[in-house]
């Protein structure tokens with residue numbers, strides 16, 4: 202079997218991990234790594250026993266089969282378009298591009314060139330999401346929280362394209378219906394883009410969703426809760442754990458024959474809610490297999506080789522971006538004091554009335 206000739210463009214925080222994993226995958230030859238910072242390209246190339254480059258176009262002469270694009274989002278389109286025009290199959294990190302027009306163009310270029318375009322929505326490979334999406338479930342109410350300490354990375358985009366996009370992609374995959382209404386607010390604290398955002402969505406299927414994202418939080422939180430006729434699921438994507446709750450046969454019978462709760466039933470509900478009425482299991486989905494980035498890359502390599510479909514094709518990356526675009530449009534138009542023409546959008550928060558508390562109050566950290 203001939204080895205696939207691959208490259209990684211952008212070997213910063215995430216791209217260097219792509220390069221490390223690809224260098225160790227069987228059937229792959231890592232032809233080179235590219236980074237605009239020569240010293241970074243050289244350091245990663247040394248670690249992965251490959252060649253360093255500083256311009257992605259230098260690799261167009263190297264008969265590449267495929268590449269991973271992990272440059273900052275604002276540069277995805279320029280780099281990816283050059284490679285797709287040359288017939289190179291791509292895994293482009295999320296979000297697919299920084300504008301919907303650019304994402305549409307990349308999807309179109311891939312289709313016309315007849316090459317694979319996969320998007321790096323790696324949470325689809327999170328074992329907790331894999332477990333959740335295999336279950337019979339008609340989501341009717343979903344809440345998502347994706348909160349991160351400030352990392353100082355991805356400041357070319359706001360928190361909607363940086364973090365919330367993960368949950369938008371998971372939601373679209375889970376709900377499987379178009380979004381009817383979008384309403385959102387956002388706040389810029391540190392970066393010039395929105396660093397906090399809240400979005401409310403209503404799907405054509407009647408499902409409603411509330412998403413919260415922040416990159417100025419005290420600790421990482423990646424949580425999703427799903428209410429459905431089948432039961433309730435809480436997914437902790439950070440710890441890769443699921444809690445599943447379903448009504449017992451006894452509760453379903455009781456719901457079918459509603460009658461006032463007498464003292465005996467009330468007492469048994471208080472003492473035995475989880476057990477007799479609500480059945481609950483906790484699943485640790487961590488397992489011993491390869492991590493989700495390795496499985497994402499293995500799927501990409503297999504699909505380039507065999508033409509098998511991928512979990513997140515360019516079209517689905519584009520759909521997540523289209524929804525993010527609607528959220529950004531809504532949060533930019535939000536007027537904080539309710540008056541047309543008043544302060545609006547993530548940078549238009551009204552000025553403070555004064556400090557909320559004094560720095561001399563007890564409990565204030567020095």
Ligand SMILES: NC(=O)c1ccc[n+]([C@@H]2O[C@H](COP(=O)([O-])OP(=O)(O)OC[C@H]3O[C@@H](n4cnc5c(N)ncnc54)[C@H](O)[C@@H]3O)[C@@H](O)[C@H]2O)c1
Pocket residue numbers: 210211212213214215216235236237238241255256257271272273274276280294295296321322323354355363
């Ligand atoms: N899937 C995920 O969970 C996930 C996590 C983190 C980042 N990302 C995405 O990955 C991408 C990279 O993020 P990061 O955190 O690794 O950023 P980073 O800033 O750490 O790395 C980007 C690298 O690209 C290099 N670069 C910039 N422009 C370039 C160009 N034109 N050609 C070659 N190299 C160039 C930079 O020098 C830098 O080393 C972003 O799109 C981000 O949204 C995805």
